[in-house]
Amino acid sequence: MTGSAMRTRFKVEGMDCASCATKVETAVRRQPGVSDVSVSVTAESMTVTHGPDLDVRALARVIGGLGYPTAPLVDAPRPVETPHPRGEAGHRDHDHDHGSAADDRPWWRTPKVRLTLGSGCALVAAYGLGHLVPALGSVLFLAALAVGLLPIARRAVLAAGQGTPFSIEMLMTIAAGGAVVIGAVEEAAMVVFLFLVGELLEGVAAARARASIRGLSALVPSLARLERGGLIEEVPAASLLVGSIILVRPGDRIPADGDIVKGESAVDEAPVTGESVPKRKSEGDTVYAGTVNGDGLLRVRVTAAAGDNTIARVVRLVEEAQESKAPTERFIDRFSRAYTPAVVAAAALVAVVPPLLAGAPWTDWIYKGLALLLIGCPCALVISTPAAIAAGLSAGARRGLLMKGGAVLEGVGRITTVALDKTGTLTSGKPQVTDVVGLRGFDERSVLSLAAALEFGSSHPLAQAVTARAKADRVPVPPAIAVAAVPGRGVEGRVGGHALFLGSAAAAAAMDALSEPEAGILDTLAGEGKSVAVLVRDGQAVGLLALRDEPREDARRGLDALKAAGITPIMLTGDNRRTAEAVAGSLGIEPRAELLPQDKQRIVRELQAQGHRVGKVGDGINDAPALAAAHVGIAMGGGTDVALETADAAVLHGRVMDVARMVALSRAVMANIRQNIAIALGLKAVFLVTTILGLTGLWPAILADTGATVLVTANAMRLLAWRPAA
Numbered sequence: 001m002t003g004s005a006m007r008t009r010f011k012v013e014g015m016d017c018a019s020c021a022t023k024v025e026t027a028v029r030r031q032p033g034v035s036d037v038s039v040s041v042t043a044e045s046m047t048v049t050h051g052p053d054l055d056v057r058a059l060a061r062v063i064g065g066l067g068y069p070t071a072p073l074v075d076a077p078r079p080v081e082t083p084h085p086r087g088e089a090g091h092r093d094h095d096h097d098h099g100s101a102a103d104d105r106p107w108w109r110t111p112k113v114r115l116t117l118g119s120g121c122a123l124v125a126a127y128g129l130g131h132l133v134p135a136l137g138s139v140l141f142l143a144a145l146a147v148g149l150l151p152i153a154r155r156a157v158l159a160a161g162q163g164t165p166f167s168i169e170m171l172m173t174i175a176a177g178g179a180v181v182i183g184a185v186e187e188a189a190m191v192v193f194l195f196l197v198g199e200l201l202e203g204v205a206a207a208r209a210r211a212s213i214r215g216l217s218a219l220v221p222s223l224a225r226l227e228r229g230g231l232i233e234e235v236p237a238a239s240l241l242v243g244s245i246i247l248v249r250p251g252d253r254i255p256a257d258g259d260i261v262k263g264e265s266a267v268d269e270a271p272v273t274g275e276s277v278p279k280r281k282s283e284g285d286t287v288y289a290g291t292v293n294g295d296g297l298l299r300v301r302v303t304a305a306a307g308d309n310t311i312a313r314v315v316r317l318v319e320e321a322q323e324s325k326a327p328t329e330r331f332i333d334r335f336s337r338a339y340t341p342a343v344v345a346a347a348a349l350v351a352v353v354p355p356l357l358a359g360a361p362w363t364d365w366i367y368k369g370l371a372l373l374l375i376g377c378p379c380a381l382v383i384s385t386p387a388a389i390a391a392g393l394s395a396g397a398r399r400g401l402l403m404k405g406g407a408v409l410e411g412v413g414r415i416t417t418v419a420l421d422k423t424g425t426l427t428s429g430k431p432q433v434t435d436v437v438g439l440r441g442f443d444e445r446s447v448l449s450l451a452a453a454l455e456f457g458s459s460h461p462l463a464q465a466v467t468a469r470a471k472a473d474r475v476p477v478p479p480a481i482a483v484a485a486v487p488g489r490g491v492e493g494r495v496g497g498h499a500l501f502l503g504s505a506a507a508a509a510a511m512d513a514l515s516e517p518e519a520g521i522l523d524t525l526a527g528e529g530k531s532v533a534v535l536v537r538d539g540q541a542v543g544l545l546a547l548r549d550e551p552r553e554d555a556r557r558g559l560d561a562l563k564a565a566g567i568t569p570i571m572l573t574g575d576n577r578r579t580a581e582a583v584a585g586s587l588g589i590e591p592r593a594e595l596l597p598q599d600k601q602r603i604v605r606e607l608q609a610q611g612h613r614v615g616k617v618g619d620g621i622n623d624a625p626a627l628a629a630a631h632v633g634i635a636m637g638g639g640t641d642v643a644l645e646t647a648d649a650a651v652l653h654g655r656v657m658d659v660a661r662m663v664a665l666s667r668a669v670m671a672n673i674r675q676n677i678a679i680a681l682g683l684k685a686v687f688l689v690t691t692i693l694g695l696t697g698l699w700p701a702i703l704a705d706t707g708a709t710v711l712v713t714a715n716a717m718r719l720l721a722w723r724p725a726a
Contacts, residue, residue, distance in 0.1 A: 010048065010070050014110075247300075265295055376684070391720050436544075446543075466547075617636060
């Protein structure tokens with residue numbers, strides 16, 4: 001990619017299936033100065049990479065001439081950013097105006113509806129007037145045919161001029177024209193009308209797919225209550241700046257991503273995550289735009305602008321993902337490019353060979369050839385894959401399962417081994433106090449109370465774990481004085497006139513504060529992979545606090561679900577072996593510990609060399625080399641930029657179970673694609689035989705094509721309602 005390359009994003013209306021996208025893509029690639037193009041039917045968008053001299057307005061006019069009104073989404077092209085290391089779907093276009101990309105017209109007010117109604121009315125009028133004046137029947141049906149066929153023929157000619165000679169419009173034009181030549185004018189008019197009805201139904205289905213993902217954007221309220229200068233005022237949510245303080249009342253939707261600075265409430269995240277149970281959130285917790293505040297007043301500090309909140313990024317990533325084609329989709333595209341000319345050749349042979357070689361009636365066999373031409377329309381076949389993938393990507397995004405393109409969606413379902421990071425992936429990433437042991441007559445509450453007094457106000461993760469446990473157990477925290485950190489050892493201070501020290505086992509041993517039995521208890525806790533802090537009072541150990549980064553609540557269930565799906569999970573961690581083995585033992589997973597980033601990458605490569613298809617799940621930073629090496633890199637995160645942009649896929653809500661759900665969704669999509677291909681080819685095969693035998697003609701032929709397209713699209717749309725298994 002040269003430094004002068006630009007990238008421009010366009011809104012392209014009227015695309016209903018992959019055939020439309022292929023025509024647009026072919027035409028754009030023929031324009032001088034264009035180096036790359038990707039088209040999304042679902043997003044009604046096109047991204048063009050080009051040189052600085054390309055006239056984007058002229059390009060839009062070329063595509064508009066094919067029947068797809070087109071306009072740039074931004075006033076000026078933008079320089080291409082550094083390519084994403086993982087390939088085709090990695091770029092982000094921050095200039096994408098989602099609002100402008102939406103076509104707000106209801107489907108019944110579109111040009112396709114007007115054309116279909118016009119053709120239908122002309123056909124009805126021809127039937128009525130033909131009965132009144134039989135002599136004018138042929139002329140009337142010819143006029144009715146012209147109403148629907150002329151726009152189709154115009155698009156066929158323009159598409160041929162832009163590199164797509166075997167378009168569905170060209171096949172229809174040839175078939176209708178041939179029918180007129182052999183005197184089947186009424187049938188030709190009906191076939192064109194049925195074709196337009198089929199296109200209309202495709203458009204309705206495509207609009208539903210678009211509405212599904214855009215419905216996410218509607219979750220964010222349009223207004224926010226901004227606190228400014230001691231006053232509260234309602235402002236557009238889109239105008240909120242990072243750092244602004246907003247008030248969210250009970251029952252209101254949260255208008256921006258942010259952190260709670262005051263208040264406590266149960267937040268219903270079901271609209272975004274699908275979780276049925278509201279989460280209790282308080283000061284310091286993160287909330288997401290589009291979720292619903294429950295029972296408390298919240299003051300929230302905004303952490304992301306409207307265009308970059310979780311929902312906006314999800315919508316943008318899904319739309320961009322839909323522009324990148326899956327391997328199956330690329331294969332179908334290549335197949336259809338050879339398939340359609342082959343159908344035309346076969347139809348021509350059917351029309352001329354029997355009359356020439358066997359003296360069969362020309363009219364009968366030309367009719368059969370024309371019917372075969374209609375049966376061979378590749379629409380249903382070509383749409384079988386992208387419709388399912390678009391629906392699958394949308395369904396996943398609604399549940400926090402982001403996959404950056406069809407290739408990733410396919411790849412996830414073929415994984416045989418998953419390598420998971422420990423800290424922050426299988427575990428919460430924050431140490432927790434797991435054990436409190438009282439010594440020399442001190443009980444657990446007393447030990448916890450004194451330890452919390454020393455750690456109160458500290459930002460150290462271990463200190464926060466101690467104070468969090470004291471708060472959870474409702475333990476009183478007395479005031480401490482002369483508190484000071486002892487570098488490399490711990491913290492010291494005075495509480496109630498007594499000298500206290502809380503620190504490492506080595507520091508306590510140096511003070512000779514531990515007896516042999518107490519040291520044995522400490523070793524037992526350490527053997528379970530826990531970090532142990534010793535509380536010393538006036539030179540004597542009075543308590544032990546064991547801390548460990550504990551597994552996520554759903555980690556065991558998520559790993560069991562992966563195993564049930566035939567996938568082998570392993571743990572890759574840089575942590576010490578004893579801690580790794582303790583956590584892995586509780587989860588039933590094989591650990592590989594004390595690894596550097598390059599070691600994790602090496603293990604992924606070794607697994608691949610053994611024939612495994614490897615998925616790597618990690619935090620997107622320390623695991624970057626392994627994420628890049630794996631067949632599919634999956635980032636765990638809570639809607640962070642790293643989680644969304646580092647890997648091929650992201651589990652937004654940080655649940656191990658969601659990795660298994662992502663696999664299940666991928667496999668459901670691939671099963672749907674196989675069903676669609678079977679429907680498309682099966683119906684064509686049936687009507688091919690019946691047409692050659694003379695049992696069916698032009699009407700059933702176009703019904704077979706239209707019916708297959710509608711069935712395939714409807715089957716793919718079922719994925720929009722996909723729900724993960726309980």
